[in-house]
Amino acid sequence: MKPFARRLLFLIIFCLICSQCNGEESIFFQTGQDSSQNNISDNQSEVNTGVRLASFFRDHISAVDGDRCPSFPSCSSYSVEVFKKHGFFIGWIMTVDRLIHEADEASISPLVRRNGKIKILDPVEDNDLWWFSINGKNKD
Amino acid sequence: MEKIKIKGLVTLICCVVVIFFNESAVFPKQIVLESNSQFSFAREYMAKGEYGRAVEEFERFIHFFPEDPEVLRARCLIGICYLNDHKYDAARESLSEIIKTNPDSPFAGRALLLTGESYYQEGLIREAEYYFQLVMDEYDNSDLAYTARYRLGWTKLKESRWRDASSIFEKTEYSSPYYDSSRLLAQECLYGEALPYKTPALAGSLAAVIPGLGHAYVSRYKDAAVAFVLNGLFIWAAIESFDHDHDVLGGILSFLEVGWYSGNIYSAVNVTHKYNRKIESDFRRGMKDQFDINLFATGKGNIGLALTYRF
Numbered sequence: 054m055k056p057f058a059r060r061l062l063f064l065i066i067f068c069l070i071c072s073q074c075n076g077e078e079s080i081f082f083q084t085g086q087d088s089s090q091n092n093i094s095d096n097q098s099e100v101n102t103g104v105r106l107a108s109f110f111r112d113h114i115s116a117v118d119g120d121r122c123p124s125f126p127s128c129s130s131y132s133v134e135v136f137k138k139h140g141f142f143i144g145w146i147m148t149v150d151r152l153i154h155e156a157d158e159a160s161i162s163p164l165v166r167r168n169g170k171i172k173i174l175d176p177v178e179d180n181d182l183w184w185f186s187i188n189g190k191n192k193d
Numbered sequence: 194m195e196k197i198k199i200k201g202l203v204t205l206i207c208c209v210v211v212i213f214f215n216e217s218a219v220f221p222k223q224i225v226l227e228s229n230s231q232f233s234f235a236r237e238y239m240a241k242g243e244y245g246r247a248v249e250e251f252e253r254f255i256h257f258f259p260e261d262p263e264v265l266r267a268r269c270l271i272g273i274c275y276l277n278d279h280k281y282d283a284a285r286e287s288l289s290e291i292i293k294t295n296p297d298s299p300f301a302g303r304a305l306l307l308t309g310e311s312y313y314q315e316g317l318i319r320e321a322e323y324y325f326q327l328v329m330d331e332y333d334n335s336d337l338a339y340t341a342r343y344r345l346g347w348t349k350l351k352e353s354r355w356r357d358a359s360s361i362f363e364k365t366e367y368s369s370p371y372y373d374s375s376r377l378l379a380q381e382c383l384y385g386e387a388l389p390y391k392t393p394a395l396a397g398s399l400a401a402v403i404p405g406l407g408h409a410y411v412s413r414y415k416d417a418a419v420a421f422v423l424n425g426l427f428i429w430a431a432i433e434s435f436d437h438d439h440d441v442l443g444g445i446l447s448f449l450e451v452g453w454y455s456g457n458i459y460s461a462v463n464v465t466h467k468y469n470r471k472i473e474s475d476f477r478r479g480m481k482d483q484f485d486i487n488l489f490a491t492g493k494g495n496i497g498l499a500l501t502y503r504f
Contacts, residue, residue, distance in 0.1 A: 145452050145456075146452065146455045146456045146459045147456075147459065148456070149452050149453055149455070149456020149457070149459070149460070150456050150459045150460035150463055152419075152456075153408075153416055153419050153420050153423070153456060153457060153460045154408070154413070154416050154460050154463070154464050155416075155419075156413075156415035156416050156418075156419055157408075157413040157414070157415045157416045157464075160413075161464075161467050161468065161471050162467075179467070180463055180467075182466070182470075183393070183462075183463070183466040
């Protein structure tokens with residue numbers, strides 16, 4: 054077994070590399086609060102690795118694999134949206150949150166019909182409402 | 194021969210007469226548009242719920258009869274149509290026209306109240322409160338002021354400020370058409386203070402100690418199992434990788450586990466907030482809102498009262 058310090062150092066370097074792969078504007082945190090109320094710039098999304106990865110999954114893997122997500126928007130669309138809205142780090146965490154809380158969501162969120170299927174309505178706004186609001190807008 | 198000539202002449206005259214009276218280019222058909230019928234036509238579309246078409250017809254009415262005394266009502270109805278269609282900005286634009294051009298007319302007060310209602314429906318509570326307060330200040334002891342007070346109480350309810358809402362409803366005047374409803378709401382909304390809320394911070398802490406425990410705290414057991422299994426698997430896989438000297442694999446798995454672990458904590462806090470919102474929303478749904486915007490569309494001039502249930 055190798056020393057713990059070496060592993061920790063490796064992990065830190067790995068995390069740093071991943072955080073920097075966002076491009077010239079590495080956005081670990083992008084709360085969007087100061088981005089003039091929901092004006093999510095397309096330029097920011099262009100350098101967002103998360104958006105690229107999630108878009109790739111949605112457009113090339115999920116399209117072939119089939120739509121099995123019980124929620125609306127689908128998890129990959131949700132992920133693209135959340136990466137655009139909140140940047141890489143928060144986007145990643147909220148994507149994980151979506152994947153974890155999918156199983157019991159029908160007990161809380163409303164059901165809608167989309168493309169002939171019943172889906173659980175679970176948009177990004179319902180999952181960041183408690184810390185992120187636009188113009189003090191409070192959706193009920 | 195002469196008979197044939199006469200017959201031919203008669204036939205020719207008949208043809209000319211028929212063509213002459215049927216030729217629209219010569220005598221185009223005209224429609225006489227009366228203001229009342231145009232207004233009723235627009236109202237019919239509104240009653241049918243075809244709000245887009247109703248707006249068009251009301252605008253046609255305003256265009257052709259700009260001096261008609263019903264123009265302000267038409268503008269007000271356009272605002273209501275937009276509100277019913279959830280086009281809040283357009284509604285406010287139409288209503289602000291009334292306030293700007295005829296600030297002293299009885300419709301200006303309605304327009305103010307409906308502007309507040311548009312913000313209320315859109316979820317912009319502060320703006321809604323401002324307009325309702327404005328109506329209460331400017332139209333004291335009138336049906337408008339009573340309605341504004343009632344809506345102000347509902348804005349507090351929407352913000353889950355139960356005690357504030359109760360005190361507003363309690364101050365409702367006896368002469369208000371909302372008096373009975375307000376007295377009942379004043380009592381009911383105080384129960385909101387005893388709703389069985391869960392603590393998001395506690396859920397997050399539990400999730401940090403054992404992944405999934407935060408979800409179990411709000412009775413989301415499937416989510417709890419998913420969080421526990423995913424985190425457990427990634428931690429186990431990362432440890433095994435490091436133990437077998439696969440540092441790169443171990444690093445990747447650890448990096449991914451950081452995401453699963455953080456996501457698990459975020460998720461626990463998030464679902465607890467959702468849980469709290471759900472019990473608040475269910476609680477509010479149990480209360481009866483007697484305000485009906487469509488009563489502003491009545492031609493009687495007064496604000497009526499209706500019983501509406503929200504399902």
